[in-house]
Amino acid sequence: MAFSEFRPLDEKSLREYIKAVPSLSSKLGNNFDDFTIKEVGDGNLNFVYIVVNSAGSFVIKQALPYIRCIGESWPMTKERAYFETLTLKEHGRLSPEHVPEVYHFDRTMSLVAMRYLEPPHIILRKGLIAGLEYPLLAEHMADYMAKTLFFTSLLFRSTTEHKRDVAEFCGNVELCRLTEQVVFSDPYKVSQYNRWTTPDLDRDVEAVREDNLLKLEISELKSKFCERTQALIHGDLHTGSVMVTRESTQVIDPEFAFYGPMGFDIGAFLGNLILAFFAQDGHADEVNDRKTYKEWILKTIEDTWNLFHHKFIVLWDEHRNGSGEAYLPEIYNNPEVQLLVQKKYITDLFHDTLGFGAAKMIRRIVGVAHIEDFESITDASKRATCERRALDFAKKLLKERRKFEGIAEVTVAIRQLQY
Template sequence: MSNYHPLTEAQAIAYARQIPQLFQPGSELSSQEIGDGNLNLVFRITEAGTGKSIIIKQALPYAKVVGESWPLTLDRARIESEALMIEEALCPDLVPHVYAYDADLALTVMEDLSDHVIMRRGLIERNQYPLFAEHIGRFLAHTLFFTSDLGKNQQEKKLQQGRFINPELCKITEDLIFDDPYRNSDNNNIEAHIRDAAEALWNDSELHLEVAILRNKFLTQSQALLHGDLHTGSIFIKPDSTKVIDPEFAYYGPMGFDIGAVLANLLLNYASQEGWSQDEESRSAYRAYLIQTVKDVWTHFEANFRALWNERGVDRVFATPGYQDYFVANLLRDTVGFTGAKMVRRVVGLAHVADIDKIEDAAARERAQRLALRIGTIAIRTNRQVNSIDELIALATQAVERGFAL
């Protein structure tokens, strides 16, 4: 990586210009750095004559979160670009196209998706995306199935796993999701008005056992190449299109972790509806949309996954009668557990979600936080007993109906 240097906007233009067949020779290009500067530089390069644009995403050699800065491997740019290309081969309509990857500069040149919005913002604005559940269910089924021992030759899978050993980014997850929220850690970010609820998490040994079991799965269960950070901030969306971005946390892990990330972020928005001023009827209607989406994501995932298993499975042994049902049942349980873990960390851990944090009214924000914690902790506590996605939906709706003991 000795040639690495962060690009200026002018250098980004020069870099884009030398990629074959991207822009017209000699055309006027403009560059704008649109990243948040915490982890990556993100340049949008636009061709004046045609309006055509592309994105250059360059990894920075450090991470900045809440003012702190620590070194972070540039190899994550390779992981991100390779994962995007694997995903594109499996679901060409559901990820941005990668034009080029440069190992020295730790950058990826990819399709510009600025006609889409970040899904988290779309949900905060209470938009509905009727195609999303089918899209993401298919994305999850195809990426998880075809990178696992079910859909990929076992020896090729092992070699691919060797390319996605991702210790530094995995450690962020291991700490921020499966450790800090359950103890009095400096990494936590806890609003004073829910301090009691956070302390209850720290003292709940039944919950800790389930979190330890989930953490062990994250550490040791090499089922499939995960996206690894599939929240609604990693999804670009518009009514007719869904694009999954930012797979820099990709590694071989438990399938339920990716599915749970999607469901958790839908349910975090579900909890956040406490806080957005609207009449009760439209609040209920939007919640009904979200809860239906939770169900539909799982249903589309399961239908796609089982169809792939039946039609495209590469493993004779896994065609054993009963094994698919056994596998899917366990996968649902993992999914519910990871859903819960990802909800809890977004309320008391280091990184929150705008769905809840941007609620201005403190009492309403607190209601949303407590609701998210309630859904999350029940999901964690019950994950190993769940037999149907309807049980996750029931616990979420019942958590709303029961109200709050503030």
């Protein structure tokens, strides 16, 4: 350990820190003459540095005891770096192709060092705004979600392992509370942090606050988020937590991780793809009307769910004689009951996914944290039109999610709302 107590690093002190930590300095071939440090934290919460020299590279992420994008007025435990690291390691073990390797963790400093995702890796959200297609994205995300969610659930785990890990991640309560507030509460009430495209969406925002059926549904999802310890979820799996090239898909930033409902992760990803879809009209121009790209997004939404569903069931079938507590082989190993329980499990998960996806969409339009997909549409009236379509769709999805029987019905409904 390089420092005996916490201090926020800057480029200069980080340089000293790296020299003092063998696992980091060895990555640079112990050559400290030519290495460069660049601060790149464009997220909402942390400081992120890229460290590179001719021998190697890594990323350093340090959590400060407040939320970076708001400032010291919104304190937030720096212990989140510990839970992020635990999750990077556990999800990395389960899905090594899609999670960056952890090189070093320093709990005192709330600092984690991990693989630098070199160019041309970019944040998926930026790729979606630029209109870039990622042919392997659905396959990769389905694989990551199927593995991380299946193997940390009671479909694979014993209750002993499950309760031990649930207890550990109860420690990440401050990050859970942040989600409870900004996803499940603030958008449905007057809050100093809420923002929206005004005055265009003023009535829409009010309508959300006055919609009793919407509040009924969001309360059910909030209870599931707070009470259902289904799997070790990423907790913030939007398109800004994924880095991509055409060949590679890497999931980063699991500092919100805890034992929660699987649908919260799948919904976050699909919901943000739907937001990207509704933002496309704001990015269309004479050169590119984005019509083909919109179809690609819809196909990616369908493929992600369908591939996830397939991979999840394959894992279940492979491990149905394992030690998972939920469906003991002596009870459930006949084809008919196996089909029944899997169908019910997936149907419930699908409806959770749509509900949480809708909740994540709504909060990005009327809550504190907006997304570049919409924010980069400079014409406010055009942006409001895109946002209103997305909001209307999300409200419908949240209230009527149990009527949808498959993902194709969802993309049909999205198409119907686009004009």
